[in-house]
Amino acid sequence: MNERTDTVVDEVNIFALQELAARSPDAISLGLGDPDLPTPAHIVDAAIAAIDEGRTGPAPTRGLPELRHALARKLLRVNGIKADPEREILVTTGSQEALFLLVQALIEPGDEVIVPDPRYPSYDAAIHLAGGRIVLTPTDERHDFDLDPVEVEARITDRTKAILLITPSNPTAGIISPANLQRLAEIAIERDLIVIADEIYENFVYDGAEHVSIASLPGMRERTITLGGLSKAYAMTGWRVGYITAPAEFIHAVAGLKALVNIHAPTVSQWAAVAALDGPQECIAEMREIYDRRRKLVMDALTGMGLTFGQPKGAFYIWANISSTGIDATTLSYLLLRDAGVLVFPGTAFGEKWGNYMRFTLLQPEPILEEAMERMRRVLRG
Amino acid sequence: MGRALAVRVLGHGAAIGAQADTAELLDLTRPEPQETAAPIRKAAKAALERGETHYTARTGILPLRQAIAGMSTVDGFPATAEGVAITNGGAEALYIALQATLQPGDRALLLEPVAPRVIDVVRFIGAQPVVLTDIEDARLEGGDVVVVSAPSSLSSVAMPDHGLTVLLEAARKQDVTVIVDRSAAPDRYQPAPPFARPDLAAEVITVGSFSGGYGLAGWRVGYFTSPPDGMERLAGLKESMSICTTTVAQFAAQAALEHAGELLALERDRFTRRRDMLIQILAASGIPVIQPDVYPALLIDIRQSGMDDHRFAQRLASEAGVVVEPGSIFGESLAGHVRINLGVEETMLIEGVTRLASFVEAG
Numbered sequence: 116m117n118e119r120t121d122t123v124v125d126e127v128n129i130f131a132l133q134e135l136a137a138r139s140p141d142a143i144s145l146g147l148g149d150p151d152l153p154t155p156a157h158i159v160d161a162a163i164a165a166i167d168e169g170r171t172g173p174a175p176t177r178g179l180p181e182l183r184h185a186l187a188r189k190l191l192r193v194n195g196i197k198a199d200p201e202r203e204i205l206v207t208t209g210s211q212e213a214l215f216l217l218v219q220a221l222i223e224p225g226d227e228v229i230v231p232d233p234r235y236p237s238y239d240a241a242i243h244l245a246g247g248r249i250v251l252t253p254t255d256e257r258h259d260f261d262l263d264p265v266e267v268e269a270r271i272t273d274r275t276k277a278i279l280l281i282t283p284s285n286p287t288a289g290i291i292s293p294a295n296l297q298r299l300a301e302i303a304i305e306r307d308l309i310v311i312a313d314e315i316y317e318n319f320v321y322d323g324a325e326h327v328s329i330a331s332l333p334g335m336r337e338r339t340i341t342l343g344g345l346s347k348a349y350a351m352t353g354w355r356v357g358y359i360t361a362p363a364e365f366i367h368a369v370a371g372l373k374a375l376v377n378i379h380a381p382t383v384s385q386w387a388a389v390a391a392l393d394g395p396q397e398c399i400a401e402m403r404e405i406y407d408r409r410r411k412l413v414m415d416a417l418t419g420m421g422l423t424f425g426q427p428k429g430a431f432y433i434w435a436n437i438s439s440t441g442i443d444a445t446t447l448s449y450l451l452l453r454d455a456g457v458l459v460f461p462g463t464a465f466g467e468k469w470g471n472y473m474r475f476t477l478l479q480p481e482p483i484l485e486e487a488m489e490r491m492r493r494v495l496r497g
Numbered sequence: 498m499g500r501a502l503a504v505r506v507l508g509h510g511a512a513i514g515a516q517a518d519t520a521e522l523l524d525l526t527r528p529e530p531q532e533t534a535a536p537i538r539k540a541a542k543a544a545l546e547r548g549e550t551h552y553t554a555r556t557g558i559l560p561l562r563q564a565i566a567g568m569s570t571v572d573g574f575p576a577t578a579e580g581v582a583i584t585n586g587g588a589e590a591l592y593i594a595l596q597a598t599l600q601p602g603d604r605a606l607l608l609e610p611v612a613p614r615v616i617d618v619v620r621f622i623g624a625q626p627v628v629l630t631d632i633e634d635a636r637l638e639g640g641d642v643v644v645v646s647a648p649s650s651l652s653s654v655a656m657p658d659h660g661l662t663v664l665l666e667a668a669r670k671q672d673v674t675v676i677v678d679r680s681a682a683p684d685r686y687q688p689a690p691p692f693a694r695p696d697l698a699a700e701v702i703t704v705g706s707f708s709g710g711y712g713l714a715g716w717r718v719g720y721f722t723s724p725p726d727g728m729e730r731l732a733g734l735k736e737s738m739s740i741c742t743t744t745v746a747q748f749a750a751q752a753a754l755e756h757a758g759e760l761l762a763l764e765r766d767r768f769t770r771r772r773d774m775l776i777q778i779l780a781a782s783g784i785p786v787i788q789p790d791v792y793p794a795l796l797i798d799i800r801q802s803g804m805d806d807h808r809f810a811q812r813l814a815s816e817a818g819v820v821v822e823p824g825s826i827f828g829e830s831l832a833g834h835v836r837i838n839l840g841v842e843e844t845m846l847i848e849g850v851t852r853l854a855s856f857v858e859a860g
């Protein structure tokens with residue numbers, strides 16, 4: 116067996132926790148990053164129309180031309196990125212696959228990738244499989260988990276191949292401030308590094324913050340691989356549609372790998388994605404408002420329980436410091452599941468040093484979130 | 498940027514980009530897209546209307562895993578629902594199986610005929626592909642993993658139980674991991690008897706697909722099965738590659754299995770008729786074939802033309818406007834043959850094969 120398929124962030128098995136939760140019928144999940152909201156009706160209708168009209172057959176490896184063109188329009192409109200739909204966009208089976216493919220394509224054994232900590236554990240899995248080394252850059256509560264360019268620069272060596280940026284962040288809900296992003300771009304240019312930008316949460320920023328795509332900054336397009344997807348933006352996790360935009364030669368090569376790995380993204384989902392990108396965009400603002408209200412609810416409740424956190428400026432998570440409970444995160448996860456019927460992932464699922472943190476998702480209706488908070492309060496008091 | 502990648506896969510990428518413009522030619526290598534059958538469409542739409550739009554468990558929905566485990570067990574490859582994972586197509590399943598079992602530098606024994614893409618995957622992983630020409634060559638010398646396609650979509654004939662048994666016994670003795678690629682199943686002419694040694698088959702990783710037999714290629718759904726001890730590793734890799742398989746596609750596949758009897762009966766009628774008709778056209782010109790008994794493709798023996806299969810395919814395209822695959826792409830055992838796909842639209846198939854026959858006769 117290939118040892119590199121093991122992830123390092125594996126002290127706590129979140130799959131075991133989820134299975135445990137699935138066995139207790141009244142457990143409330145604040146675990147997985149899967150929106151509770153339905154995929155908007157006009158998108159589902161477009162998929163049904165594709166099925167009715169027989170548009171279900173194989174698609175090109177790079178994705179349906181209609182989808183690549185819709186993505187090009189979206190990248191220009193939302194991200195300020197000019198991408199040629201014929202040569203600079205690859206449709207993937209979720210952004211998870213985008214991440215997997217681009218890392219396998221880019222990273223040689225021994226290459227170093229600078230990754231902010233805590234982090235989405237699939238980064239570890241993908242980078243280790245390629246034989247690369249993760250170099251962690253800490254982020255902290257005091258700075259709302261913004262990424263400090265000085266800390267990044269201090270970690271660059273002659274083996275550094277790329278800097279991975281995620282804004283807004285899973286799990287911290289922090290965003291990289293425009294000033295820091297600008298400085299990170301300068302560093303990438305000065306040190307001739309590639310930037311991998313995971314922008315899957317780009318639609319969800321709060322408190323007047325603005326999402327900036329690093330590829331739109333001067334001089335960055337040619338050295339940035341941007342990945343994104345429809346899972347979070349349109350509540351489309353089960354459809355498996357993501358994308359990569361990057362310079363043509365890189366896309367060309369990743370497409371070669373994509374052809375080996377799974378040929379093309381599912382056709383019906385691609386038609387749904389066209390409808391999502393070209394259709395009315397109000398659904399995104401509506402979801403953002405819903406998440407924002409929930410965010411305030413959970414922030415207030417957690418504060419009331421004595422937990423602290425950096426200002427969650429994006430995504431749909433709260434990354435809360437649980438030191439005041441005196442219980443480590445893994446123990447607290449099992450305790451909350453057993454005694455409160457609430458599933459929350461421990462911080463150690465996102466990095467070995469994060470035993471004092473837990474990630475709460477905002478992906479339940481407000482009354483259920485209130486119920487979850489009430490149950491937690493009782494357990495922590497008792 | 499992309500230097501590493503360029504070195505590792507550009508050859509393949511270029512091949513994709515360089516696919517010939519075959520609009521003017523009769524291309525007998527690519528099946529026409531199949532319509533998704535009505536009961537599958539209905540089930541898929543119902544799933545969407547119920548709001549089945551979320552991630553599923555990384556290994557997939559339970560009813561589909563149960564159905565696959567049942568089918569695999571009936572076929573002589575015992576599996577439990579816990580040992581099944583749904584994947585985004587058979588290709589993803591095979592990639593996961595290879596990536597999880599091969600270390601860089603390992604030797605992967607690939608029983609020929611073997612698709613070039615499988616060799617590409619092994620190389621990409623950093624392992625060494627070694628083509629195995631005789632399934633009963635039980636030495637498995639220095640092999641770490643053996644990959645067998647049974648049945649083979651390339652030769653289009655079933656794998657004899659005896660050969661597979663010898664191979665699996667040798668692998669058991671030498672502690673070599675076996676991957677049986679079953680993505681060309683189910684048999685498209687006659688239902689095949691189950692593999693006779695389920696005790697040996699229970700130890701292998703199998704890979705399957707819903708693309709061919711159930712006409713779901715565009716939906717991207719396949720699966721792998723694994724003995725219990727390998728499952729966590731494989732499922733973990735699946736999760737880090739694509740989280741889970743497209744939810745609506747899983748419900749489509751579930752419907753396909755529920756309606757397998759009627760869907761496969763239609764397929765079997767269609768392909769048996771086509772196969773026999775084409776063999777007749779060729780026989781009238783004295784051209785032999787390898788009689789397919791599982792997969793809807795036909796290997797036509799063109800040795801009497803005096804040309805090797807590559808040269809034959811080239812000249813057939815330029816002089817008769819017909820595109821076929823030279824058999825030797827897939828290994829020495831198919832040299833002297835050209836391969837056509839019986840899923841090609843029927844009038845085109847008849848016209849193409851008729852032209853091929855005249856081309857051989859004209860010498």
Ligand SMILES: Cc1ncc(COP(=O)(O)O)c(C=O)c1O
Nearest residue numbers: 148209210211235285344346357
């Ligand atoms: C940071 C990050 N990147 C990528 C993904 C993958 O999402 P998907 O494959 O559904 O697009 C996720 C999902 O949780 C994520 O949190």
